Every structure is written in C-alpha cells, then in structure tokens.
Amino acid sequence: MGFKKQGDPVDARILPDDNEECSLLIGSFFVHHNGSLCFIATELEPRHEGAPHEVEFDWQKVYDLEDTGVPLIGWYHTHPFQEHIGYSPTDVATMKAWCRCFGRDMLCIIGNGNDQNEVYLFGKDGYKDTCDMHDLTYGTFRPGLFTFMGFFAP
Numbered sequence: 001m002g003f004k005k006q007g008d009p010v011d012a013r014i015l016p017d018d019n020e021e022c023s024l025l026i027g028s029f030f031v032h033h034n035g036s037l038c039f040i041a042t043e044l045e046p047r048h049e050g051a052p053h054e055v056e057f058d059w060q061k062v063y064d065l066e067d068t069g070v071p072l073i074g075w076y077h078t079h080p081f082q083e084h085i086g087y088s089p090t091d092v093a094t095m096k097a098w099c100r101c102f103g104r105d106m107l108c109i110i111g112n113g114n115d116q117n118e119v120y121l122f123g124k125d126g127y128k129d130t131c132d133m134h135d136l137t138y139g140t141f142r143p144g145l146f147t148f149m150g151f152f153a154p
C-alpha cells in the first residue's frame with residue numbers, strides 16, 4: 001500500500017482478482033472497562049483496485065477528509081498474493097508516516113481477498129499490536145461496505 005495521487009475507481013468486476021484493493025476506514029476507538037482498546041471501523045466507500053503487489057491511495061483526499069473532521073481511523077487493503085497475511089515493509093513505512101502526520105495511532109487492516117483479515121495497530125514508531133479478536137459485517141451502515149469491530153487486549 002502506498003500513497004500517491006490516483007485516478008477514478010476502477011470497476012472491480014472487469015479486473016483479475018489478484019490485484020490489491022484498498023479503502024479508507026472511518027470510525028472510532030474506545031477503551032473498554034477491562035482496559036481493552038476497542039474499535040469500530042467501516043469502509044468510507046467501495047474499494048479501489050490497484051495492481052498486483054501495489055495499491056495506491058489518494059493522499060489529497062486523505063488530507064481533505066482530515067481537514068473536514070471525518071473520523072479517519074485507518075486503511076484497509078488486500079494482499080491477494082499472500083498465503084499468510086502480514087504487513088510489508090512498505091506498509092510499515094506508510095503507516096508510520098501517517099501516524100506521525102496525524103499524531104495518533106491508526107488501524108492497518110489487511111485481507112487476503114478470501115474473507116481472511118488481520119487487524120494491526122500502528123503508531124508513530126511503527127507496529128504496536130495485532131487485534132486479538134475481530135468480526136466483520138457487510139453492509140451494516142451502507143450496502144456494499146464492510147464494517148470491522150474488534151479489540152486489542154491490554
């Protein structure tokens with residue numbers, strides 16, 4: 001996942017399914033009384049499709065969302081090439097940069113394109129934690145968009 005200016009979303013149905021996909025996540029973090037850091041994060045809009053091993057977000061759009069107070073809490077993207085999901089060195093660099101830019105921890109959710117997802121928490125110094133348990137729902141807030149809920153144990 002990288003951040004460069006990108007064009008219009010591409011219709012996913014006409015593209016091979018080994019391309020990476022990405023979306024912006026809005027939502028919130030809250031602390032449960034047992035000390036767990038909980039979150040709810042829903043996709044802002046349908047996923048954009050990139051190329052194999054590469055997907056790019058529109059950085060200007062991210063700044064614009066932040067400026068208008070949209071509660072951006074992270075990014076979703078896929079690694080369709082991975083048998084076991086894990087973040088890449090590029091993902092770490094990208095997440096660190098945005099956490100420093102915004103001054104807060106953010107989610108990096110990575111899927112393999114087959115309903116398997118890993119949820120990572122990143123901060124200004126890089127990786128912080130992996131979500132202990134998470135669930136996802138489809139179309140709760142808007143048809144076609146996924147919502148993720150989960151927590152990081154204390």
Ligand SMILES: [Zn+2]
Binds near residue numbers: 001077091110
């Ligand atoms: Zn990645």
